[in-house]
Amino acid sequence: MQEAHRQAYAAIKAARPELPVGITLTTQDIQSAGAPSLVADYERRLYGDWIDVARDHADFFGVQCYTRLVFDEKGMVPPPKDAEKTLSGYEFYPQALANTIRWAHRTIGKPIYVTESGVAVADDARRIAFIDAALDGVRACLDEGIAVHSYIYWSLLDNFEWTSGYAVPFGLAAVDRDTFVRAPRPSAHHFGAIARANRINGS
Template sequence: MTMDRRDLLLGAGAALTPLIAAAEIKPKRPAPAGFLWGTAISAYQSEGGNTNSDAWLMENIRHSMFKERSGDACDSYHRYAEDFAIAGGLGLNCYRMGVEWARIEPSEGEFSEAELDHYARMLEACRARGLKPMVTLNHFTTPLWFAMRGGFEVPDAPALFARYCRKVAERLGGLMHMTTTFNEANIRLLVDLMPGIQNAIPAVKAAIAAAARATDSPRFSRLAYADSQVVSPIMQEAHRRAYDAIKAVRPNLPVGVTLTTQDIQSAGDPSLVAIYQRKLYGDWVEVARSHADFFGVQTYTRFVVDEQGVRPPPKGAELTLAGYEFYPQALANTIRWAHKAIGKPIYVTESGVATNDDARRIAFIDQALDGVRQCLAEGIPVHSYLYWSLLDNFEWTSGYGVPFGLVAVDRKTFKRTPRPSAAHLGAIARANLI
């Protein structure tokens, strides 16, 4: 790194000072000792150029369901030090990031020492900025070779995933603060609940068929489109094996699992909450109880349900740019559910809102933190608040039109511009008051 480059990165944190000073802090109560304030991001959505991934193929096939291609994304593969400088300069103390299986094991059984070294440099740079790294080992994407052989729909997938996790733990585990296996491991169960999913099935089948033809692999499988009844038990076994593999080489490294934990509310009596919670979580509750040191809550909204399924948002409700209801109160309810159902230390590993109105982002953060404070007052062990996301990144099939970031990213120059919401969360974190 040249001196000019180092000075530039140091300046990224300093440039935030006026915003931080201007942000209004509303003292509430001291956060618990060791509370993690931070942001979350995935490798694929921010790094760019991940050509060995199943997601890259799905973006580029003829029957793609993606509105845009990821391309260079935020170029965080090269600009990670700048991202850490911004996060550290804000006053955050945690950075949830991912490593990409497709980079680390680009072909079956062949692990890239160069890519492992790259992620080691990232973790060292993260720590140098005063940020504790929480590392996600799989965030919806897999190596193309893995998808071509059947993904998580074939019986030996758990062994392959555990082998990868062990390799990462051996090389990188000493640099991690915590790790999780799957991001939102129940994502397929969530998709099955979404209104209108039946209308999307023809397009899904066409996309998978196109991917199979493009790779000459009739067993092609991508997690986002796979049969939920098939992949759920296989992924659960993959998590258990990965947990054991990591613990075998890094017994003191906390290993957890995150689920998508939307607040389920029943439209009438008798209550249907328990029925729909079972649909959303399946057997993952039992897996988290037996094979997790902590549980990651990832909440964005509520689902109001009746006998027909999940209802559309109420008439007149404020909607986010992601299309669902603006409802930050959901977080407190899912924390309470997780505490009662799972009983492990709880970390809020994702909470955020897609909007072009940064005042509403600030309001969302404040109201979500109100719920965390209420849960702490009730004696529930909540250990973090990680906002999704630091950057406006690639939001899968929605492309770049769904801005969650505390920091805007210019799509041509990659210039990072912190929003007032970044300073707001940073001021709260610096004060360590919730």
């Protein structure tokens, strides 16, 4: 896959040198619970040589971030007992996005596109809170001079989510599986208002 990407990058650049070509990876916020920890080992296992590919054969880097993963010297540490959990079973932690953007900027040094950021919750008010906190983090990264060019929420509609099927609602719009009627949630209108106001880039 990496060699295919390199060859595709070269072929596209040969035909259209000005056309941006990039890579997007699943990039959770990997944190250390103290020293020593297995953070570096887990980053190698998760990303492998893709970091080098992104440095050498990409014009931008796509971040897909949903939560944080914390490691100590023995392995992954479970979330705090009082931590809020999403319906996907991981910690409700929108701050992970800004941390991951900073990691990508520091590690890869390319313009960044947030290609996935979202949360599966039953209470749509928590989805709104997640979006607001995630976008506040993006705003902070922009203020720090990091080139962030997009924020794409996952997902517009409740979708079939891997082994969880339809049990984890990520969507800004609910889908009735019998009638297929799509009903925008309050979070859809909230996110739309943010987009129309162009708040994220300060305009």
